Amino acid sequence: MFPAASLLTTLLLALSIAASPVEVRNSPITLPIARKLNVPNGTINLLQRDKARVAAIKGRSFDTLNRRAASDSVPMTVDDTVWAYVAQVGVGSPATTYNLIIDTESSNIWVGAVKPYVQTSTSINTGQEVGVGYGSGAFAGTIYKDTVTLGKGLTITNQSIGVASNTSAFGFGDADGILGLGPISLTMGTLNNSPVGGVPTVTDNLHSQGTISQDVVGISFKPITSLTGTSGELTFGGTDATKYTGSIAYTPLTTTPPALYYWGINQSIAYGTTTILSTTSGIIDSRTALIYIATDAFDKYQSATGATLDAATGLLSVTSDQYSALKNLDFTYDNNTFSLTPNGQIWPRSLNTYLGGSSSAIYLVIHDLGSTSGSGIDFLTGYTFLERFYSVYDATNGRVGFATTKYTNATTN
The missing domain is CATH 2.40.70.10 (Acid Proteases)
Structure with missing residues (x-):
């Protein structure tokens, strides 16, 4: 027989291993992303745009009475991002493809900046107003629930998605909105008249609907050496070894x-x-x-x-x-x-x-x-x-x- 101390040690080790987070390697669920640079006048206002974003991040209020990120009267504009990675995301059935900026510092998904939102049989207008601030700009619109498609057939049903009420261009080429990959806490207060309510994120719903086993996103970028030609990858539910x-x-x-x-x-x-x-x-x-x-x-x-x-x-x-x-x-x-x-x-x-x-x-x-x-x-x-x-x-x-x-x-x- 094993001594009691040895049995206890073995039990504690087993419990420790069982409680350890499991890393999902080589997830097959990937979405390619392409870099876009915004050089409308031949120059990049790098520091100006960055500083506006940093100020917005540091100055954002998270108290329960004042979490709204964009005022009700703010038109749909987004800060003129110097560069961003953009993914092609389908919305609706049949899907309309939108080019959405990847953002780990926000968590809402929204469309309509350039290409108008197209309602299909899967579109449900909730009537709920939504707004998100990003620094030198913001967007405001209405929450719809719709089918969202990522990559080759990766489908999310009943995803809450913001539809911009003002579809004027926001200074970033063909980008139609943002795919937020931040924590759900960043959606708190983005719904008007709902200071403590949040909006399930894309990864939250992928997880809750059983498409991915863990609420995880892996991101691969490449160094910038030119205005074009660099790509990256999102991996949902795990990592790409x-x-x-x-x-x-x-x-x-x-x-x-x-x-x-x-x-x-x-x-x-x-x-x-x-x-x-x-x-x-x-x-x-x-x-x-x-x-x-x-x-x-x-x-x-x-x-x-x-x-x-x-x-x-x-x-x-x-x-x-x-x-x-x-x-x-x-x-x-x-x-x-x-x-x-x-x-x-x-x-x-x-x-x-x-x-x-x-x-x-x-x-x-x-x-x-x-x-x-x-x-x-x-x-x-x-x-x-x-x-x-x-x-x-x-x-x-x-x-x-x-x-x-x-x-x-x-x-x-």
Whole structure:
């Protein structure tokens, strides 16, 4: 017979294994996404648009009496995003295809920005008004319930979807709206006269309808090197092991407000061997271009790199010698470190002129969040980080994960 202590140890180990979150690898449910860049006048208002989005994220109210993200009178406009990834999504039966921007910082799905919503036999007008703010713009409209199709035959029935009441173009080419992939908490208050009600997200309904076994989305991006030609992938219900190397390192969602309402985590940031931001809370956002850190951390980063603010672009600029001396920027949580290489810290030089900058300059993608650490959101990790790593957003287990990819250490900029 086994000693009692051994039996207890075995039982506890078994319970621990049973309680551990299960990662679904190689999910067959994928949706390709294509990058779109908005360069209407030949230049990108990168910092202006990013700053508006950051301000909206930091300033959003989450109290139960004032969660509405867009006023009743706001017309349907969306901030002129510098770039975004767009997926083709079908709505209705037969489906009308809409090009929707992928967004991890919002959770509503809506259409009608360019291509009008087409009602079919599956359309149900709930009469409920909806509005969402995004920074320099917002959309307002009506909630319908309809069939939504993702990729090849991945169908969601009775999905709540916003239909814009104003279908004027919102300055982003052929994008027709947004596919929000954030937590359901970000839909709270988006329904008029319903301050505490939420709207089930696309991934929530995929899970509740049994199409996917876990409420999880994996996202694969690629580094930007040109205005066109880069693609990515969404994986629903699990991850795509062909898109990353090694294993995924997960960390629990933060409990610190207001980051807890987003895909928020706790982590520290170090430049070389110097910690510039002690463990604190922040968020992951696929539609913000740059990487924003608290002012005190930004000042340390600027001092350590020797960078100066460029008047033309508003970005930090370094000389060739300073670039050669750049050290890794390390993002660490739960003893897992993801290093942004020197090349990963600079803006793609092939796109310098689109910023209104010099083609020979070297601009950094790290910028000032505009508030000191301790605010509840002390970093905002944007696309220029996510293009170097595979990211996973796991609502079932309340966690976010990252893994390295073949682009993590690539020299693309």
